[in-house]
Amino acid sequence: MIDLQNVSKSYTVKKVQKCILDDVSFTFETGQNVALMGHNGAGKSTVMRLIAGIEPATSGQIRRSEKVSWPLGFSAGFNGLMTGVENVRFVARIYGAKTAQVLDAVESFSELGQSLDLPIETYSSGMKARLAFGLSLAIDFECYLIDEITAVGDARFKKKSAAALQDKIKSARVIMISHTEKTIRDYCQQGVLLYESKLYYYDDMNALLADYRKFC
Amino acid sequence: MIAALWTQIRVIAALMLRETRMTFGSSHLGYFWAIMQPLVSISFLVFLFYLIGRQAPYGASLALFFATAILTLELYYKLSVSLMRAFTSNKQLLSYPMIRETDTLFARLFLIGLTFVIINFIFYGGLIALDLAGLPAHPEKLVMAFLGTCFFGFGIGTLNAIFYQRSQSWQYIEKIVARPLFFLSGVFYIPSALPPEAVAVLRWNPILHLVEWTREGYYPHYRSDILVIGYPLAIASLLVMVGLFWERFSRKQRA
Numbered sequence: 111m112i113d114l115q116n117v118s119k120s121y122t123v124k125k126v127q128k129c130i131l132d133d134v135s136f137t138f139e140t141g142q143n144v145a146l147m148g149h150n151g152a153g154k155s156t157v158m159r160l161i162a163g164i165e166p167a168t169s170g171q172i173r174r175s176e177k178v179s180w181p182l183g184f185s186a187g188f189n190g191l192m193t194g195v196e197n198v199r200f201v202a203r204i205y206g207a208k209t210a211q212v213l214d215a216v217e218s219f220s221e222l223g224q225s226l227d228l229p230i231e232t233y234s235s236g237m238k239a240r241l242a243f244g245l246s247l248a249i250d251f252e253c254y255l256i257d258e259i260t261a262v263g264d265a266r267f268k269k270k271s272a273a274a275l276q277d278k279i280k281s282a283r284v285i286m287i288s289h290t291e292k293t294i295r296d297y298c299q300q301g302v303l304l305y306e307s308k309l310y311y312y313d314d315m316n317a318l319l320a321d322y323r324k325f326c
Numbered sequence: 327m328i329a330a331l332w333t334q335i336r337v338i339a340a341l342m343l344r345e346t347r348m349t350f351g352s353s354h355l356g357y358f359w360a361i362m363q364p365l366v367s368i369s370f371l372v373f374l375f376y377l378i379g380r381q382a383p384y385g386a387s388l389a390l391f392f393a394t395a396i397l398t399l400e401l402y403y404k405l406s407v408s409l410m411r412a413f414t415s416n417k418q419l420l421s422y423p424m425i426r427e428t429d430t431l432f433a434r435l436f437l438i439g440l441t442f443v444i445i446n447f448i449f450y451g452g453l454i455a456l457d458l459a460g461l462p463a464h465p466e467k468l469v470m471a472f473l474g475t476c477f478f479g480f481g482i483g484t485l486n487a488i489f490y491q492r493s494q495s496w497q498y499i500e501k502i503v504a505r506p507l508f509f510l511s512g513v514f515y516i517p518s519a520l521p522p523e524a525v526a527v528l529r530w531n532p533i534l535h536l537v538e539w540t541r542e543g544y545y546p547h548y549r550s551d552i553l554v555i556g557y558p559l560a561i562a563s564l565l566v567m568v569g570l571f572w573e574r575f576s577r578k579q580r581a
Contacts (some may be wrong), residue, residue, distance in 0.1 A: 189418060
């Protein structure tokens, strides 16, 4: 369960104040695969970062009773000067996972081969994303946060990622940002619409998509 | 509570390993250079003064007299400078929720502290082997002086990190402030033997106290008229407190 209590989030960029959440109390119930939708710039990614615990809320509290991943599909957490292997070891260590086991899993999933021994700065963005995705699957999270990840790599790798993710959500759940209707229907049964700094819950995907088209 | 503590210990340990890699490359010799680099530069300084060589201001060994000051000063410098960049060079780490910015400070503190423990052993060990020094007379005092220097360096380093994060030009100001320390910290002279006018000014320098503390620890009968242990410790406590609170309360605005 991820529980937001009276959470507000706003920030100021060059004197322009932007309000993402305004006094929102909301619970992401355990086990639900939730789609997070909203129009461009509404702050979906920021909400995800709040859920992940990367960014502090301006006020209010967020409680998590499950092991939440970092938002997948961005590899900003990697250090470019360190090799793939070193980055993987580091992340495994901070999450208290067994480094050898995680490394094996990442090696076989990411198909990066010898590139794993090269510094990350030599990777293409597709390679980085493959590494990040493989790594997050190798560490057992209970809740995967996915920010537009499905567009990674070539067709074959996309298929492989999708299969791996489907397999994963048998034992874990996802909270997912996507603009693609099909992706959302493939993974999610519930939805949340971020609209004018509030979160609205939908039990029914058709209703969510209908409102999404109407308001966003 | 205990689980959170373990997470933090795990994170700091992982960060320390990462720091060694980042600073010294991924060669297996990496950490060797971490120790060699300050060791060589300190040896060079001591050797240089040894060549200029007048009589040792105190005791029989010029090298030991310099070493007690330079090792302390270098530890302080290293902490001050490398902690300064802890926030800015670790930005990407903050995408992992369990890593706090302060963890990067602690990781660097422990790494540099441990490195200097080794450096101290090698250096004093070398002097003893070359018959340029005896064994430290009050090892417990030497250890306390070392920890005190770490603490003080951590306080300055934390504030440096905060200032540097807000304005990169802080590094120049830091340099201007740090440069004269070499002359103000009793490297070449016995502070207590200076004229009272000089003492009245120099005694405000907390690092001089740390050097005096180290010397009282190493030499059997070194008596400093200046040393007040509480002075550098009080300043260090104040700096650490201000630094950590400031970091904590400004975190929300920065994110």
